[in-house]
Amino acid sequence: xxxxxSFIRLAGLAAGAGAMRPRRAASAEQRLVIxxxxxxxxxxxxxxxxxxxxxxxNLIYDRLVTLDDRLQPAPAAAESWQVSxxxxxxxxxxxxxxxxxDGSPLTADDVKFSFDRILDPQNGSxxxxxxxxxxxxxxxxxxxxxxxxxxxxxxxxFQARQHIVPRAAAEKLGDGFTRRPVGSGPFRFVxxxxxxxxxxxRNEAYWLTRPHLDQVVLKPxxxxxxxxxxxxxxxxxxxxxxxxxxxxxxxxxxxxxxxSVPSANYNWMGFAQMxxxxxxxxxxxxxxxxxxVDVESLVKALFPQxxxxxxxxxxxxPDWWAGGDYGAMRGxxxxxxxxxxxxLFADLQKDGVLPAGxxxxxxxxxSNERQRxxxxxxxxxxxxxxxxxxxxxxxxxxxxxxxxKEEPLLYVLxxxxxxPDPDASLHWLFYSRxxxxxxxxxxxxTDLDKQILAARGSRNAAxxxxxxxxxxxQVIGDAYHVPLFFQNIVIGHGKRVQGLKPSPLWDWNLATxxxxxxxxxxx
Amino acid sequence: xxxxxxGRLLQLVPLAWVVVTLVFVPMRLIPGDPATVxxxxxxxxxxxxxxxxxxxxxxxxxxxxLRYLGRLVHGDLGRSISYxxxxxxxxxRTVPATLELASAALxxxxxxxxxxxxxxAVFRGGALDWLSTLLAVGGAAVPGFWLGIxxxxxxxxxxxxxxxxxxxxxxxxxxxxxxxxxxxxxLALALLASTTRLTxxxxxxxxxxxxxxxxRAKGVGEWWVVGRHALRNALLPVVTxxxxxxxxxLGGALLIETVYGWPGLGRLGVDAMLRRDFPLIxxxxxxxxxxxxxxxxxxxxxxxxxxxxxxxQE
Numbered sequence: 001x002x003x004x005x006s007f008i009r010l011a012g013l014a015a016g017a018g019a020m021r022p023r024r025a026a027s028a029e030q031r032l033v034i035x036x037x038x039x040x041x042x043x044x045x046x047x048x049x050x051x052x053x054x055x056x057x058n059l060i061y062d063r064l065v066t067l068d069d070r071l072q073p074a075p076a077a078a079e080s081w082q083v084s085x086x087x088x089x090x091x092x093x094x095x096x097x098x099x100x101x102d103g104s105p106l107t108a109d110d111v112k113f114s115f116d117r118i119l120d121p122q123n124g125s126x127x128x129x130x131x132x133x134x135x136x137x138x139x140x141x142x143x144x145x146x147x148x149x150x151x152x153x154x155x156x157x158f159q160a161r162q163h164i165v166p167r168a169a170a171e172k173l174g175d176g177f178t179r180r181p182v183g184s185g186p187f188r189f190v191x192x193x194x195x196x197x198x199x200x201x202r203n204e205a206y207w208l209t210r211p212h213l214d215q216v217v218l219k220p221x222x223x224x225x226x227x228x229x230x231x232x233x234x235x236x237x238x239x240x241x242x243x244x245x246x247x248x249x250x251x252x253x254x255x256x257x258x259x260s261v262p263s264a265n266y267n268w269m270g271f272a273q274m275x276x277x278x279x280x281x282x283x284x285x286x287x288x289x290x291x292x293v294d295v296e297s298l299v300k301a302l303f304p305q306x307x308x309x310x311x312x313x314x315x316x317x318p319d320w321w322a323g324g325d326y327g328a329m330r331g332x333x334x335x336x337x338x339x340x341x342x343x344l345f346a347d348l349q350k351d352g353v354l355p356a357g358x359x360x361x362x363x364x365x366x367s368n369e370r371q372r373x374x375x376x377x378x379x380x381x382x383x384x385x386x387x388x389x390x391x392x393x394x395x396x397x398x399x400x401x402x403x404x405k406e407e408p409l410l411y412v413l414x415x416x417x418x419x420p421d422p423d424a425s426l427h428w429l430f431y432s433r434x435x436x437x438x439x440x441x442x443x444x445x446t447d448l449d450k451q452i453l454a455a456r457g458s459r460n461a462a463x464x465x466x467x468x469x470x471x472x473x474q475v476i477g478d479a480y481h482v483p484l485f486f487q488n489i490v491i492g493h494g495k496r497v498q499g500l501k502p503s504p505l506w507d508w509n510l511a512t513x514x515x516x517x518x519x520x521x522x523x
Numbered sequence: 524x525x526x527x528x529x530g531r532l533l534q535l536v537p538l539a540w541v542v543v544t545l546v547f548v549p550m551r552l553i554p555g556d557p558a559t560v561x562x563x564x565x566x567x568x569x570x571x572x573x574x575x576x577x578x579x580x581x582x583x584x585x586x587x588x589l590r591y592l593g594r595l596v597h598g599d600l601g602r603s604i605s606y607x608x609x610x611x612x613x614x615x616r617t618v619p620a621t622l623e624l625a626s627a628a629l630x631x632x633x634x635x636x637x638x639x640x641x642x643x644a645v646f647r648g649g650a651l652d653w654l655s656t657l658l659a660v661g662g663a664a665v666p667g668f669w670l671g672i673x674x675x676x677x678x679x680x681x682x683x684x685x686x687x688x689x690x691x692x693x694x695x696x697x698x699x700x701x702x703x704x705x706x707x708x709x710l711a712l713a714l715l716a717s718t719t720r721l722t723x724x725x726x727x728x729x730x731x732x733x734x735x736x737x738x739r740a741k742g743v744g745e746w747w748v749v750g751r752h753a754l755r756n757a758l759l760p761v762v763t764x765x766x767x768x769x770x771x772x773l774g775g776a777l778l779i780e781t782v783y784g785w786p787g788l789g790r791l792g793v794d795a796m797l798r799r800d801f802p803l804i805x806x807x808x809x810x811x812x813x814x815x816x817x818x819x820x821x822x823x824x825x826x827x828x829x830x831x832x833x834x835x836q837e
Contacts, residue, residue, distance in 0.1 A: 039794070041561065041605050041606075041798075042605075042607070048561070048563075049563055050563065121569070121570075121573060122573070124562075124570050124573040124574045124577065125570075126562055126563060126566060126570070128570065129567065175607050176607075178607050179606075179607065179608060193616065193786060194606055194608075194613055194616065194617075194786070194791065195617070195786045195790045195791055195794065196689065196690070196784070196786035197689075219688070219689070219784065220784075221688070221784055222781060222790075223781060223782070225672055226671075226672060226675070226688075226781070226782050226784075229672055229675040229676055229679070229680060229687060230675070230687050230688045230784070232676075232679075232680040233675060233679035233680045233683070233686070233687035233688075234683075235679070235686055235687045235688045235689070236688070393554075394555070394797070395555070395560065395797065396554065396555020396556070396559055396560040396797070396799055397553065397554040397555045398555075399555060399559050399560070399564060400554040400555045400556075400559055401554065403559065413564070415564075435564060435566065435567060436564070
């Protein structure tokens with residue numbers, strides 16, 4: 001009598017040996033069901049930049065350049081590249097023999113098309129700002145593309161990580177491309193049932209490797225407690241965004257494992273319109289707020305387990321600083337000191353900066369964590385004798401309030417930088433013409449702006465390091481905002497799933513140069 | 524009857540218009556528009572303006588409204604802003620799932636509640652009566668969302684009997700039925716409570732009526748009296764209640780769909796709201812109005828079957 005498991009192993013061997021696949025081999029099919037916190041908005045990589053869509057793109061499409069497991073630029077559709085001495089021209093040699101899922105070859109023309117459509121303002125692409133430094137994309141020959149930049153941009157290879165779409169299919173399908181995407185990545189599109197499942201199947205002709213998984217199902221499960229139950233029931237194989245409550249529930253269960261990866265998901269409390277409006281514009285006011293709040297205890301209360309998050313002292317995690325002085329950033333953190341906070345608020349009142357009876361208004365969006373942060377901050381401010389008020393808003397209304405730029409507000413936001421480079425977070429956060437710089441109401445063309453631009457243009461690593469340390473000292477030392485925590489990537493998965501290596505920039509990494517995820521057959 | 528049904532369906536048209544208008548205007552007045560939500564934090568003002576212009580959201584409110592109505596009378600529900608798919612296609616995929624869940628819950632509730640209510644009335648003050656009271660109070664007090672998670676933990680995680688998420692096909696297949704079981708049961712429990720209580724009190728009232736006494740006096744068997752004479756009359760208020768509860772049922776389905784990953788109208792509607800997907804929100808509301816009206820029409824037709832005195836004017 002042959003056991004089910006050894007039959008499957010035999011079936012696998014037979015298939016591997018190139019023999020005809022036995023009919024029963026379907027039972028050994030490797031299918032990975034991923035419980036996602038949200039559903040992709042689109043499947044056309046030009047369109048949306050939400051994280052769920054991004055995961056799907058990474059499975060369906062190849063990027064021009066990718067990241068290796070140490071987050072360094074690595075070849076993908078581009079096999080190699082050359083940078084001109086002045087740093088304004090990048091020439092990419094494309095890998096030969098890559099084919100899209102519809103069988104057409106990936107050429108320089110497709111690469112040009114993929115970048116041009118992001119750059120075309122008519123298309124309103126969310127990703128335009130990532131590649132806006134590109135002046136022109138030239139097809140040199142069918143397997144060579146040259147990109148000319150407006151000015152030298154040191155971290156350009158990170159931004160060259162755009163997904164490549166086939167020109168013919170994208171032009172033919174138009175708007176419909178987002179519902180029937182064609183890529184050249186490890187998995188091809190099968191079907192998408194809105195709110196239910198997105199099904200992908202192995203790309204048998206994938207150039208890098210043969211993915212172990214036959215099928216990947218992305219299933220949106222908006223509630224985290226429900227997702228944890230589904231994982232325990234074995235109806236999904238992996239869940240992302242394990243919450244504090246579910247973490248305790250999942251740990252110690254024999255059938256599941258919880259994986260925690262430090263990430264660059266930076267959470268902070270900001271002072272909206274601090275560049276323009278009193279009293280937020282006064283450094284002493286911001287420091288007083290910082291002194292009033294016990295950040296250390298707040299982070300511990302939100303995330304009792306160290307696997308869930310770590311306190312932040314700067315906008316990027318320590319190991320991303322490449323020898324920068326994170327220790328100095330740590331020294332800039334203000335401890336809870338109610339007496340000092342009271343003193344500063346009193347001084348501000350005496351100087352006429354803080355009107356008597358001024359109520360500090362704070363807004364947060366609907367989420368358990370954010371609401372708790374808001375409650376702690378408001379209570380702490382009241383404890384030092386300053387009236388404070390918390391308003392909880394739904395996400396759309398919350399963003400709208402920040403965009404109005406009318407009132408000084410405390411708020412909480414988080415971001416995962418687009419690239420493992422200080423420019424990705426600092427330019428977005430503090431450049432006056434950037435979106436978030438607008439939330440802060442920062443005046444244009446200050447020294448801060450100039451340093452941010454100089455640092456992104458410099459090709460000298462030591463010079464960049466020096467500039468970034470200066471910028472960080474200013475924004476953290478002068479309390480442009482209060483760093484709160486880096487939230488780890490915490491995923492739960494069934495024991496049968498092997499090889500998951502989520503990256504700190506949050507990719508699923510199912511079939512890459514450094515991993516190939518598989519699901520062991522049921523015992 | 525056909526003419527009656529057709530007339531009732533025609534009445535839906537003005538109702539739909541009122542509802543769509545009630546949704547259309549406030550949706551556009553609340554803070555946060557599709558450009559804010561869909562393009563995210565990072566989008567620039569220019570990108571947002573281009574996005575609005577492409578979707579015609581930059582036109583004055585009354586122009587947008589008239590354009591929408593104009594398309595609506597031609598049967599065009601528009602395109603979802605976020606999914607870039609016809610609203611009608613999305614509805615065609617989700618409305619059947621919600622109707623399936625709601626009708627299964629309704630059926631389940633009736634199958635349990637009516638016999639339980641009858642028995643509770645017949646054996647008034649007995650153990651069954653006590654049980655039905657417990658069920659009614661519990662069913663009304665326990666939130667469906669919580670109950671759903673508890674059911675998953677019990678039936679899927681601990682016992683491993685039933686799948687915890689998703690819809691697997693039509694309810695007449697084994698897998699389809701297995702996936703339907705937990706969501707339908709959870710949704711049924713809320714309805715079960717009021718239906719059981721109502722059946723019980725209606726039965727008590729009817730059993731005290733003169734014609735029941737007459738029937739008993741004629742020597743008709745007790746179960747025949749209960750089943751044939753009393754129950755049929757007692758069911759009228761029960762059926763009315765179900766019609767009234769249809770709205771609550773659809774609302775409850777929304778939460779249940781979230782717990783059990785049921786790809787229905789409720790989840791689509793919540794997502795549409797959060798994304799400010801105006802055409803889709805309007806479509807979902809129209810779908811819900813249609814479903815609600817269908818359930819009520821069904822109830823009214825049931826009346827005629829139950830009580831021959833009720834005849835609809837032709």
